Amino acid sequence: MRLTRRSTIGIAVVLALALGGERPGVQAQGATPIKVGFASAMTGPSAITGEGVKWAAQMLADEYNAKGGIMGRKIEISFGDNAGTPGEAVSAVRKLADVDRVDVIIGQTHSGACLGALPVVKELQVPMVIEACSNPKIRELIGKTVNEWAFRVNPDDVMLANQFARYMSQSTKSVSIFAQNDDFGRGAAAAYDVAFKKYGIKLVSTEFFDRGQADYRPVLTRVKRANPEAVLLVMLASEGSVFMRQFREVGLTQKLYARGSMATLEFLHQVRDSPSIADGLVEATYWTPVLDPAWEKQWLDRFKVPVRVHGSLAAIAFRYAVAPAVEQAIKKTGRADRKSIRDALEELDVANTPVGRIRFDDTHQAFINMLLVEINGGQLKILERIAIQP
Amino acid sequence: MSDLLEQLVHGLTLGSLYAMVATGLALMFGVVRLVNFAHGEFYMLGGYAFWYAYAELGLPYPVAGLAAAAAMGVFGLAYERGVIRSILARTWHVQLIATLATSITLTNLAILVFGTQPKEVPTTLSSTIADVGGVRMAWQRPLVLVAAVIIFAGLEWFVTRAKLGKAMRAMSQNREACAVVGVDVQRVALATFGISAALAGGAAALVSPLFNIFPDVGALLTLKAFAAVIVGGFGYVRGAIAAAFLIGLAESLAAGYVSYAYKDAIAFVVMVAVLLVRPQGLFGRRIGI
Numbered sequence: 001m002r003l004t005r006r007s008t009i010g011i012a013v014v015l016a017l018a019l020g021g022e023r024p025g026v027q028a029q030g031a032t033p034i035k036v037g038f039a040s041a042m043t044g045p046s047a048i049t050g051e052g053v054k055w056a057a058q059m060l061a062d063e064y065n066a067k068g069g070i071m072g073r074k075i076e077i078s079f080g081d082n083a084g085t086p087g088e089a090v091s092a093v094r095k096l097a098d099v100d101r102v103d104v105i106i107g108q109t110h111s112g113a114c115l116g117a118l119p120v121v122k123e124l125q126v127p128m129v130i131e132a133c134s135n136p137k138i139r140e141l142i143g144k145t146v147n148e149w150a151f152r153v154n155p156d157d158v159m160l161a162n163q164f165a166r167y168m169s170q171s172t173k174s175v176s177i178f179a180q181n182d183d184f185g186r187g188a189a190a191a192y193d194v195a196f197k198k199y200g201i202k203l204v205s206t207e208f209f210d211r212g213q214a215d216y217r218p219v220l221t222r223v224k225r226a227n228p229e230a231v232l233l234v235m236l237a238s239e240g241s242v243f244m245r246q247f248r249e250v251g252l253t254q255k256l257y258a259r260g261s262m263a264t265l266e267f268l269h270q271v272r273d274s275p276s277i278a279d280g281l282v283e284a285t286y287w288t289p290v291l292d293p294a295w296e297k298q299w300l301d302r303f304k305v306p307v308r309v310h311g312s313l314a315a316i317a318f319r320y321a322v323a324p325a326v327e328q329a330i331k332k333t334g335r336a337d338r339k340s341i342r343d344a345l346e347e348l349d350v351a352n353t354p355v356g357r358i359r360f361d362d363t364h365q366a367f368i369n370m371l372l373v374e375i376n377g378g379q380l381k382i383l384e385r386i387a388i389q390p
Numbered sequence: 391m392s393d394l395l396e397q398l399v400h401g402l403t404l405g406s407l408y409a410m411v412a413t414g415l416a417l418m419f420g421v422v423r424l425v426n427f428a429h430g431e432f433y434m435l436g437g438y439a440f441w442y443a444y445a446e447l448g449l450p451y452p453v454a455g456l457a458a459a460a461a462m463g464v465f466g467l468a469y470e471r472g473v474i475r476s477i478l479a480r481t482w483h484v485q486l487i488a489t490l491a492t493s494i495t496l497t498n499l500a501i502l503v504f505g506t507q508p509k510e511v512p513t514t515l516s517s518t519i520a521d522v523g524g525v526r527m528a529w530q531r532p533l534v535l536v537a538a539v540i541i542f543a544g545l546e547w548f549v550t551r552a553k554l555g556k557a558m559r560a561m562s563q564n565r566e567a568c569a570v571v572g573v574d575v576q577r578v579a580l581a582t583f584g585i586s587a588a589l590a591g592g593a594a595a596l597v598s599p600l601f602n603i604f605p606d607v608g609a610l611l612t613l614k615a616f617a618a619v620i621v622g623g624f625g626y627v628r629g630a631i632a633a634a635f636l637i638g639l640a641e642s643l644a645a646g647y648v649s650y651a652y653k654d655a656i657a658f659v660v661m662v663a664v665l666l667v668r669p670q671g672l673f674g675r676r677i678g679i
């Protein structure tokens with residue numbers, strides 16, 4: 001190949017840029033952004049959860065980046081759409097890990113998606129902090145000996161069911177369960193079946209429904225026939241509003257308990273024309289806006305709609321697990337790569353968070369507080385704050 | 391007894407909804423031989439149009455309902471001109487992909503424009519409870535049923551008496567012959583899409599006060615309506631209406647007496663069973679509205 005004058009100059013320029021870039025490159029290393037992936041349902045019948053997660057992630061990134069990021073490194077966010085299903089969760093994790101090259105994932109909001117994602121985060125060796133998946137099976141599939149890449153902040157339904165059933169047994173002797181027909185609903189129903197037996201509550205019937213259903217009246221007629229003292233709903237606010245209207249339409253007056261996102265501002269916003277429609281409903285949960293009024297205000301100012309529970313749970317996972325772990329990883333190793341973040345998560349111990357202490361045990365499970373929140377006069381009221389023991 | 395009556399009321403309400411959506415699907419197939427997989431999304435858009443007219447603009451319920459149906463009628467015309475006309479002469483694969491793509495696009499557009507939070511549109515009738523023989527129901531339910539009957543009677547009159555309706559019937563029997571004798575087949579196809587979409591909009595205005603409106607609401611509805619069209623005899627409108635009520639009742643009785651979780655499966659098993667016995671559909675008609 002003959003080198004012309006022009007091509008020689010071109011090669012020289014390229015070499016100069018490449019070699020000269022070495023030093024700025026070292027400096028840029030320090031300023032490389034921390035890439036955080038958020039996986040949730042952005043499409044499909046559960047898309048409301050993903051929208052909340054997306055909004056929360058944008059707020060967090062803006063807030064942290066305005067302060068200069070974490071240890072001088074900006075936060076760069078990416079999103080993976082799991083559509084609330086295990087199959088899509090696999091694609092979401094692969095996209096976040098292989099395409100967006102994230103350092104850590106927060107997700108997957110839905111239990112089925114979590115179960116689908118777990119083997120992939122292990123295979124791709126990317127740390128994932130679970131913020132809202134309560135299926136009890138997840139605990140068997142994560143931890144130092146099983147899957148060292150996954151961590152769960154929220155309690156599972158076995159932990160919640162034991163405390164909630166104890167509370168219910170004080171005033172209730174028979175219950176019908178009405179649950180989503182997915183890993184969240186079925187996991188919770190199985191956990192409550194066991195807990196009810198332990199506390200002497202008779203389980204009258206268990207019914208499952210597919211998300212996006214329009215008409216609950218047929219099953220409400222069945223509940224009417226079974227006539228339990230109370231009904232335990234395992235459902236999200238998006239279904240809850242239609243359900244509650246039809247519950248009253250049929251004329252049912254049973255005491256209501258819930259798991260999901262019924263005692264939330266999202267739900268109250270949807271039934272704002274009839275705010276006391278679910279008065280007396282008590283939900284077992286681990287987050288409510290009262291825990292962090294500043295976050296709620298920030299949310300309302302920015303999005304003009306009530307704060308979303310799933311976005312807030314992703315924010316908890318970011319603020320009190322991922323961000324401190326990244327900081328710790330940089331302090332300890334000078335890096336914030338997947339391995340160092342994973343190691344830092346194992347050693348994490350954040351005592352004062354709105355949801356309680358976040359520290360992962362050997363099964364990579366944290367034990368935050370459980371709350372019993374009641375809807376009363378169209379308002380949310382914390383009835384009890386219960387410390388969950390390992 | 392009141393228990394059975396309750397299930398029948400649910401079944402008839404659901405059947406009315408399925409029938410109004412299925413009618414549009416059957417009309418489209420009957421006249422232009424195309425399965426519109428975006429038809430559930432017409433219902434979804436009709437729901438949002440109704441929400442906007444009723445909850446945002448504060449129009450009275452009947453006006454808001456008619457406005458939603460009219461808006462969807464216009465949308466149906468635009469859909470025929472913008473999407474359908476260019477694919478009518480293409481193979482069924484192209485038509486399938488085009489209508490499915492429209493369905494996905496509309497759902498995601500709704501997420502972008504309206505957000506994911508379901509829209510609630512309670513009306514006075516949906517909030518007022520009647521007690522009929524021990525069966526409690528919102529007044530909106532009988533309204534849905536009565537309105538559905540009136541709509542179907544009007545449609546029946548239209549396709550048997552009105553000039554355009556007769557042209558639609560003729561086209562459902564032989565499109566080429568219609569073109570030869572001077573029927574403006576493009577105009578008839580255009581009108582069919584307008585009417586079908588308006589029916590979906592009307593259904594949304596009637597049913598949305600009872601159920602939520604959300605971007606994904608049309609997905610399952612398309613399947614149910616499609617099932618009704620198949621069971622009723624493809625493209626036969628009266629058959630689709632009857633089959634839609636049959637599916638609504640089967641679903642309600644299955645949910646009430648067998649299993650709520652498997653009610654959809656049971657309804658589809660009914661469909662398969664009917665087709666095994668009568669592959670040409672329940673009413674055994676050749677294609678024709």
